[in-house]
Amino acid sequence: MEYNFKSIEDKWRKNWATEKTFKPEANSTKPKYYVLDMFPYPSGAGLHVGHPLGYIASDIYARYKRLKGFNVLHPMGYDAFGLPAEQYAIQTGQHPEITTEANISRYRDQLDKIGFSFDWDREVRTSEPNYYKWTQWIFKQVFNSWYCTKEDKAKPIAGLIERFNSEGNTTVKAVSDDTALFNAEEWKAKTSTQKEETLLAYRLAYRSETMVNWCAELGTVLANDEIKDGVSERGGHPVEQKRMMQWSMRITAYAQRLIDGLKTLDWTDAIKEQQRNWIGRSEGATIRFELASDALGIEQQLEIEVFTTRPDTIFGVSYMTLAPEHEYVSRITTDKYKEDVSNYIQKTKKRSERDRMSDVKTVSGQFTGAYVKHPFTGTKIPVWIGDYVLASYGTGAVMAVPAHDSRDFAFAKHYNLPILPVVTGGNLPEESHDGKEGKLINSSFLDGLEVKDATISSIAKIEEKGAGKGKIQYRLRDAIFSRQRYWGEPFPIYYENGLPKAMDDKDLPLRLPPVEKYLPTESGEPPLARAENWKTPDGNDFETNTMPGWAGSSWYFLRYMDATNDGAFVSKEAQSYWKNVDLYIGGSEHATGHLLYARFWMKLLFDLGFVSEKEPFKKMINQGMILGRSNFAYRVKDTNTFVSYGLKDEYDTTAIHVDVNMVENDVLNVNAFKGWRSDFANAAFILENGDYKCGAEVEKMSKSKFNVVSPDLIVEKYGADTLRMYEMFLGPLEQFKPWNTNGISGVNNFLRKFWRLFHDADGCFKVSDAKPLKEELKTLHRTIKKVQEDVEAFSFNTSVSTFMVCVNELTSQKCNKRSVLEPLVLLMCSYAPHISEELWSLLGHEDGVSYQKFPTFDSAHLVESSHTYPVSFNGKMRFKVELSLDLSKEEIEKQILTHEKSAHYLNGEKPKKVIIVPNKIINIVV
RNA sequence: GCGGAUAUGGUGGAAUUGGUAGACACGCUAGAUUUAGGAUCUAGUGCCGUGAGGUGUGUGGGUUCGACUCCCUCUAUCCGCACCA
Secondary structure, X not given: OOOOHHHHHHHHHHHHHHHOOOOOOOOOOOOEEEEEEOOOOOOOOOOOOOOHHHHHHHHHHHHHHHHOOOEEEOOOOEOOOOHHHHHHHHHHOOOXXXXXXXXXXXXXXXXXXXXXXXXXXXXOEOOOHHHHHHHHHHHHHHHOEEEEOOOOEEEEHHHHHHHHHHHOOOOOOEEOOOOOOOOHHHHHHOOHHHHHHHHHOOEOEEEEEEEEEEEOOOOEEEOHHHEEOOEEOOOOOEOEEEEEEEEEEOHHHHHHHHHHHHOOOEOOHHHHHHHHHHHOOEEEEEEEEEEOOOOOOOOOOOEEEEEEOOHHHXXXXXXXXXXXXXXXXXXXOOHHHHHHHHHHHHHHHHOOHHHHHHOOOOOOEEEEEEEEEOOOOOOXXXXXXXXXXXXXXXXXXXXXXXXXXXXXXXHHHHHOOOOOOOEOOOOOOOOOOOOOOOEEOOOHHHOOOEHHHHHHHHHHHHHHHOOEEEEEEOOOOOEEOOEOOOOOOEOOEEEXXXXXXXXXXXXXXXXXXXXXXXXXXXXXXXXHHHOOOOEOOOOOEEOOOEOOOHHHHOOHHHHHHHOOOOOOOOOHHHHHHHOOXXXXXXXXXXXXXXXXXXXXXXXXXXXXXXXXXXXXXXXXXXXXOEEEEEEEEEEEOOOOEEEOHXXXXXXXXXXXXXXXXXXXXXXXXXXXXXXXXXXXXXXXXXXXOOEOEOEEEEEOOOHHHOOOOOHXXXXXXXXXXXXXXXXXXXXXXXXXXXXXXXXXXXXXXXXXXXXXXXXXXXXXXXXXXXXXXXXXXXXXXXXXXXXXHHHHOOOHHHHHHHHHHHHHHHHHOOOOEHHHHHHHHHHHOOOOHHXXXXXXXXXXXXXXXXXXXXXXXXXXXXXXXXXXXXXXEOOEEEEEEEOOOOOOHHHHHHHHHXXXXXXXXXXXXXXXXXXXXXXXXXXXXX
């Protein structure tokens, strides 16, 4: 019988589904292992060959762990809320739910064809009410919590109210918006509205007027990580800064714990480093500078606070710079400079965020006429404004030390301000000396100290003087949590007297209401404002914003543990058994979005006692993207004539993406092209050697570039097992690589050869029960060893090669011994499950291959031809003999003596003594 | 500018962690077979050289009996962050 992948794959796929082969055991005594893929957003384009890459890798690992005796959880679901379905709804009026449903069923079909070992009974969809019920519930927990900095954890707000009742807020140490101090009496005297307002300043989910990234084109705000190069990540639309009332979450309260937690994670350094940079911890001090009182007609005793990471350079301050938006600018500017300052502010406002980014070299600023006093010397320091200082970081003001900060240096050079060196070293006055090495000079009590020590003692002196204090500053901002969209989770929030109130648990989920149109209202309110009767039974308005995309994806990994539970987001028992994700596979593009938010929520749920783990994903592998290879045709300008790639330089042409499915080996199927689009029906072609050659380029796969290769076609032509092995064979998992189908026949050949090992010349299934030869065992055990090492190291590409070598060797050994082939099937079944399952059943086993044990290797069989080389060692000669455990001592000696390099060491004499040590190194005393 | 990564044949990529560089696969060349081939099989294939031989892992240096592997220098490419004080 020939290898008929179609019938084999259909048969086993059905069998796995009906037998529920991949359902984890309940009440298992086995150790657990949780393998998770980042769940996909079901887009209209369907899966392309890049999507399954990570899924195949995780599937191989999940199947491997199962054979290794683990109770494996390997689920899949859909991140179903999102922009494209909503934009499609805006264009067509079709409800996003219908679009999403259709896309999901297409995804499911495609996924099913590849033979994954998912437990589909645990599927989750973030847009399902029985899922987002719990997203809303978690939001409520956040809303009803505050962050205690003393215990360094989130706590229920009810406890805070009790403390306010008994002692006010004077002893409360919390992460909160600045609020005035009050005692218990004052708290009790507040009206309920005032109390709510106060509490809102403490809640971990809160509403505030915030500067947001507003994308007019998309009609919504965007998070920082949804913006790339100043435009929206989706669609590339311009983004502007705007003040709006928004929900936010106090992720900043967790900044330090999010950094500390990274140490416990088995993630790549690149991702950890990205998160560290994003959180952006810097140690330094805040220092207050008093306004010089002799400034003309300016109010006394105003202090400007700066943040600096270099308090040691305090004596090098030669001026101060405020952000143009700094609140004191108008108050301190002297009459003489009023006009210049306001002109400058106007000018910087016009510069968009994008210009500021692309043009960081231009130095600009303006003197305000005001001076501050140096806290130690009392010297007058001029105050400038400059757009190199950001209002949103630190205090929006910097003490400028041009000698030791390159930005201050450029500014000082440009405006001719003094440059005072206070640390030795560097290349002053040509450039600033930013490095933290050298000794302090010209710095009074700091003179002679190293930078490190000077930093410590300067902070101490500043604190002693009451001029400031040591401070740790983070770049991370609170996460804006509301979106002006339809297709997202509604907030479980209504408004009473203008203040937000959380709904009762029993009223959840708050379902998305039907709306006529999916656009914002004429008055600019979000789409939910169109919903009829969007009110509580008491007539209070519901929140009209919806949650951002990351809400549902920040906890889905917990839901899989107990996907159908109606009484809790996950039961205590399920969570304490599965704990957290052991292996997470997905792209690195979520480094500062999803992966940070999920960690934040996990820690918050941990603080509140809902989960037992502090981190969601223990180990993570980031698969590289598979890129597409686009093809181009070259249209001669203003004609319908296309010129072949090699001749295009003789004409004035425009390149047009052509569908890669009409191109083979860069040769265009001209007839298919004519039928592709009506305006090409009459196209003329200038050929070379009778063919139309296309140009090619590697780009991201996308519908609009017509370079999407669907896995369906590959499965159709070669089968799922070939696709699985080929995707692994393509190269290291983590690497970005272009898709090309050139090598796929090699993998397909290999599977056919593998099949033939079990069949005789007439194609009849036939294996022998004879004892295997030494050579055959060597091949087998080497393969077991290598494959196990490769799987553990996620080097799936090399193990595919290992299989090929193994099958090639067994073929040339004409080996058809059961005792060799059976373990080989078990090795292969993670990679090519369908063919393995079929062969396993042909071998006469009733239990499926997934219920077996991973074979163990016996190093006694791993005998190589020996290889000897000399190693010098403390006057003795040391020889290393590789993999020659079966050689006799005499043989080893002979090899050493006849080794070409031996003459050099032994000078023709015989060694006095030969000592063989277990690690295959032989000491020879001369 | 800061941080992370990568660099090996015509191509994708191996190398047991310091031990015969180029496994495996694609491609290519020759031969066999087939009416013909996108099919199958056999042999060859880093580069230079007819050959013996020489040479070779981005550049230059170092450690070592021995370096793709370790150390230093430079170069190129990719990714992330970026006037964060």
